[in-house]
Amino acid sequence: MKRRLILEHLWYLWSFRTTRNGKMVFAALAVSALAGSITLASPMYHVFLALLGISMAASVAGVIFRPRCRLSGALPAKLVAGRPAAMRFEVENRSFLPAYDVALGLFGMSDSIRQVQRDRCVPRVGPGQSAVIPVELVARRRGVYQVSEVQCFSSFPFNLFRSGRRTRRRQAVTVLPSYHPVNLGSLIVPSRYQPGGIAFSSRVGESPEYIGSRPYRPGDSTRRIDFRSWARLSTPAVREFQEEYYCRVALVLDTFVSWTRVRTAGGFADLEAAVSLTASIADAMCGGEYIIDIFAAGPKLYVFRAGRHTAHFDSVLEILAAVRETRHSPFREVAPALADELGNISTVVCVLLDWDEERRRLVRLAVEAGCAVRTVVIRRRPPTLPVAADEAWAGPIPVLHPREVQKGGIHLP
Structure with missing residues (x-):
């Protein structure tokens, strides 16, 4: 435990306290110390002493002029993947000394969230004075992350070390999936009898x-x-x-990713595109008079109902933000849950990552139940099984590249 705390503190000194210029000076110190250790008459020894003196002066000045400021502002609880989020914080200098090169930063964050222009600073904040400093965050992928609170620091005088008060408090930030408007084309959603259907509807009613x-x-x-x-x-x-006839749509999200694939900082491109398209379809339907049942299998099965004011679209985005990939076939969990509801569901929209025998059986289950079915496959490479052979009974099955989904403007046939 003690060793772990020591390692955490050393990493804090290296990642937060030391700037990029400071790391370069540290590397130059190591090289000059190694070269100067051969003989004291070497010029490299004098370079080592000069760099060491500058570093010590910067450390002492950092302690004296450490900013003692009060921050006013807060991080947003939600971000959207790929979209910059700009915030403004007010910094009040509560010290009797002026604060120089005051900046704000977040440290120890996930690689999926980064701060734009972290070292953007205010040259001087006098005693008792205030200044407004903008902070901009960009999330690379959706998810729920623990983010440290904003820290006020100064890199005065030589931009080698950061001085400021350390905070260990963290807050949860939900990164919602990005989505674009989608044209559902000639999607037909007939009404079906719903036992106890009046409970599904809120403020919008049927004749x-x-x-x-x-x-x-x-x-x-x-x-x-x-x-x-x-x-x-x-x-x-x-x-x-x-009043028990409503239009119910089952939106099935495929999250099965082979265990041979390695996750990148941006996640799996096809899965992220599938989540984005699912959000787009849900957005197009939540504004209408549909009841939407979302089936998504990650480490656990998510079944969520929205539409007709039963739940807000923001709740759908929060669910999709938390969905993770699964390394085992999720159709064993999805198929029984979907089969229990097929008698009351009008249309099934499947967003799949491949077209193979398991996915084929899932779509056929919905077709045989008398549901209208719309299937979309998102994949970089050609599907495992050709889709043309099954379009006669499953309807059109477009195969989209993840980049097409991220660009937007999707029109489903």
């Missing part, structure tokens, strides 16, 4: 369908009294309506 009259029972609304049936039957009667 009630009259299905008949029945005898009046205590508690029935007086607005539904059928006076004609009452006069004909000589007993009170009420009109009966049914």
